[in-house]
Amino acid sequence: MTVLIMFLFLVTIITRILPAFFVTKLNLPEWLVTYLNYIPYAALGVLIFPGILTAVERPIYGILGALFATVLAFLRIPLFFIVLGSILFVYLIML
Template sequence: MQLILLITALCAVTIIPRIIPAFIVDRLMLPEWCVTYLNYIPYAALGVLIFPGILNAVEHPIHGMLGGFFAVILALLRVPLFFIVLGSIVFVYIIML
């Protein structure tokens, strides 16, 4: 019984902060600078998730850094995402030979 009560309480504590903003945010009138700032959060979070993988994916972190730099160059050239990933993999494989 205590386990079910604990799971229910943990579910409520977790779901309340996730649901309430969905109903409140659309009613808020945020300043333009705040909206611009919030639009960059997904990119920052993605960078935080990807960067450790770049450093730990291969034996030497410099190879991962070079592969990441190569991916950035391809992205700036507006290469499709599939070819960015494939090109970075091939690039790191070649420099590791």
């Protein structure tokens, strides 16, 4: 069991830590850097969107809550208040 844990630890270190040392020395084209900067937003969208549709009893409530959160975000409201406001908004429309 201990050997397995150590092996998994080494595999994880090799695949996650070592590339960090080599990527800093690479000169990537600007278009590739721009493309890579969008990956966190795409991953976040993939994680959040199914929850929007399944968090409440009817998907339309989740979609309306997401639209409300989007409006608040465009108004540059702090994130804490966007989350709180969206929860309250969905709660009120479900009454």
